[in-house]
Amino acid sequence: MRTPIIAGNWKLNMNPEQAVAFATAVKDKLPQASKVESLICAPAVDLDALQKAAQDSDLQIGAENAYFENEGAFTGETSPKVLKEMGINYCIIGHSERRDYFHETDEDINKKAKALFANNITPILCCGESLEKREANQQEEWVVGQIKAALNGLTADQVSSLVIAYEPIWAIGTGKTATSDQAEEMCKTIRDTVRDLYDNETAENVRIQYGGSVNPANVKELMAKPNIDGGLVGGASLKSDSYLDLVNYQD
Numbered sequence: 062m063r064t065p066i067i068a069g070n071w072k073l074n075m076n077p078e079q080a081v082a083f084a085t086a087v088k089d090k091l092p093q094a095s096k097v098e099s100l101i102c103a104p105a106v107d108l109d110a111l112q113k114a115a116q117d118s119d120l121q122i123g124a125e126n127a128y129f130e131n132e133g134a135f136t137g138e139t140s141p142k143v144l145k146e147m148g149i150n151y152c153i154i155g156h157s158e159r160r161d162y163f164h165e166t167d168e169d170i171n172k173k174a175k176a177l178f179a180n181n182i183t184p185i186l187c188c189g190e191s192l193e194k195r196e197a198n199q200q201e202e203w204v205v206g207q208i209k210a211a212l213n214g215l216t217a218d219q220v221s222s223l224v225i226a227y228e229p230i231w232a233i234g235t236g237k238t239a240t241s242d243q244a245e246e247m248c249k250t251i252r253d254t255v256r257d258l259y260d261n262e263t264a265e266n267v268r269i270q271y272g273g274s275v276n277p278a279n280v281k282e283l284m285a286k287p288n289i290d291g292g293l294v295g296g297a298s299l300k301s302d303s304y305l306d307l308v309n310y311q312d
């Protein structure tokens with residue numbers, strides 16, 4: 062059985078003071094982690110304060126990005142080794158904003174996945190097609206290509222513990238959610254790709270989130286789909302009330 066995982070991606074929002082206020086407001090109202098994992102992926106500058114504020118609660122804290130080297134002359138980067146030392150267990154990689162604005166390649170993302178696993182941090186691997194690719198009906202080919210490149214050289218055990226987030230770019234921050242059928246179709250394609258590359262057990266273990274304008278009004282319908290195991294949520298994760306509605310979608 063896959064445990065659902067609802068993750069906020071705060072992007073470049075929230076300062077440490079706001080982050081602590083958020084954690085304080087939600088930490089006693091979360092579902093049990095064995096039923097639904099509640100995660101917030103926050104800017105690196107907030108992680109220390111957030112981690113302390115969330116201590117001894119079911120709120121898990123993740124990073125939004127990390128470099129593929131642990132240390133050295135890499136000005137401005139975040140070390141996966143230090144994230145682990147801070148108690149961080151999840152990190153987003155390959156978000157479309159990183160691919161588009163910071164020119165991250167499939168090869169970079171593959172290196173980041175390996176570096177995170179080497180530090181015992183679970184990657185949340187993002188993939189997803191542009192509107193142009195969707196309109197040309199090339200979304201499946203595109204996403205399968207991203208997945209194959211990102212997983213290159215990873216073991217079945219690693220992929221079993223991985224989280225993949227399918228985020229169609231045209232649905233991010235636009236208020237235009239993919240229909241639950243469109244989201245399910247691609248999440249199933251991703252699972253089938255993992256089955257082809259590895260085996261049935263690995264495919265049944267990997268958790269696949271949908272992301273793109275997820276909100277308290279549509280989360281239940283998305284989560285009811287057999288191949289959707291969670292959400293990666295931007296805007297609707299910034300307010301504590303709305304985040305609580307998302308993680309408590311089963312109530």
Ligand SMILES: O=C(CO)COP(=O)(O)O
Pocket residue numbers: 070156228232233234235236272273274275293294295296297
């Ligand atoms: O990019 C996203 C999460 O990673 C989705 O953002 P929104 O939920 O704001 O559409």
